[in-house]
Amino acid sequence: MDLFLNFLKNQYIRRIKPLIFLIMIPKEKELKLIRIYMYICDIYQSSLKISCQRFSNNANPIFTDEELLTVYLFCGAFQRYFSIKEIHTFTKEYLLSWFPNFPSYQTFNYRLNLLSEAINKLVKHLITCFKPDDCDSMTSLIDSMPIITCAGKNKTGKVATEIATKGYCSTKNMYYFGLKLHTLAFRRKGTIPFPEMIILSSAEENDLTVLKREVADHLTGKDIYADKIYSDFPYWGEKQEKQAVTMQTPVKAIKGESLAITQREKAGRDLFSTAVSKVRQPIESLFNWLNEKTNIQRAMKVRSTSGLLVHTMGKIAIAFINLIF
Numbered sequence: 398m399d400l401f402l403n404f405l406k407n408q409y410i411r412r413i414k415p416l417i418f419l420i421m422i423p424k425e426k427e428l429k430l431i432r433i434y435m436y437i438c439d440i441y442q443s444s445l446k447i448s449c450q451r452f453s454n455n456a457n458p459i460f461t462d463e464e465l466l467t468v469y470l471f472c473g474a475f476q477r478y479f480s481i482k483e484i485h486t487f488t489k490e491y492l493l494s495w496f497p498n499f500p501s502y503q504t505f506n507y508r509l510n511l512l513s514e515a516i517n518k519l520v521k522h523l524i525t526c527f528k529p530d531d532c533d534s535m536t537s538l539i540d541s542m543p544i545i546t547c548a549g550k551n552k553t554g555k556v557a558t559e560i561a562t563k564g565y566c567s568t569k570n571m572y573y574f575g576l577k578l579h580t581l582a583f584r585r586k587g588t589i590p591f592p593e594m595i596i597l598s599s600a601e602e603n604d605l606t607v608l609k610r611e612v613a614d615h616l617t618g619k620d621i622y623a624d625k626i627y628s629d630f631p632y633w634g635e636k637q638e639k640q641a642v643t644m645q646t647p648v649k650a651i652k653g654e655s656l657a658i659t660q661r662e663k664a665g666r667d668l669f670s671t672a673v674s675k676v677r678q679p680i681e682s683l684f685n686w687l688n689e690k691t692n693i694q695r696a697m698k699v700r701s702t703s704g705l706l707v708h709t710m711g712k713i714a715i716a717f718i719n720l721i722f
Contacts, residue, residue: 434467448514460498473715510703523717532583538680544576557702564600622677690716
């Protein structure tokens with residue numbers, strides 16, 4: 398009798414219970430789930446599968462990579478579940494009729510970490526193919542934000558040490574261990590900018606150094622508005638001559654300049670600095686929007702390098718899936 402009761406209970410959990418929960422999900426969200434799945438299937442077959450091909454007997458798992466990415470993006474974008482445990486629990490309780498072969502938490506977490514490079518390519522596809530029409534291709538904004546695995550002046554991070562280091566965030570007046578997310582974005586008048594290029598670096602790297610190494614040589618015919626840290630008159634003067642790239646930053650104090658010249662130029666420099674800061678301010682709004690939508694800055698529960706990459710790029714994908722769909 399006990400075995401029969403357990404059998405009925407299992408049948409209820411696997412078949413009847415998910416259908417009851419499914420009724421609680423609005424029809425609009427069901428349609429979004431379907432749209433996300435169809436989009437992921439298309440982009441997976443065209444480009445993503447190259448980054449996560451398997452050369453083993455398990456090359457075609459029952460629970461596919463397309464389903465895994467759909468679950469992760471849908472739960473983050475439209476249910477606002479950002480931890481892997483929350484996403485797994487919600488899917489198991491509410492979406493099991495959609496994904497009957499849904500794996501255990503350990504398998505789900507392990508396979509998601511294997512897709513870090515595929516998620517990186519997905520973000521690149523999202524910001525390339527869904528660029529808004531009102532982007533100003535001649536004007537860009539640039540800045541960085543911290544991705545924090547642990548915070549504190551005397552703390553030493555022990556997670557993802559291959560890519561994460563100790564740094565200082567002047568905006569928050571905080572020492573932290575983790576990464577920096579650098580974003581070069583198209584200016585959009587009256588709204589937040591749209592990313593043109595996204596780069597990850599260790600927290601200890603200087604923003605100007607990353608810009609020179611990763612971005613500067615690929616820019617042509619563009620005005621860039623940035624913070625004081627990007628100021629380097631000789632370097633940007635050379636770029637202006639060769640590539641027609643102009644860097645506009647608030648005026649930085651000149652070492653060794655006489656007090657008389659400083660006082661004489663103060664009013665003009667303050668006006669110029671205010672004008673530049675007003676133009677570049679929307680990129681701060683972009684970071685605030687990204688953090689509000691996904692809580693991207695808090696990576697305290699990450700425990701591996703691939704997990705940190707999935708946390709960072711996956712949250713960006715979630716934010717733009719929400720925006721696009």
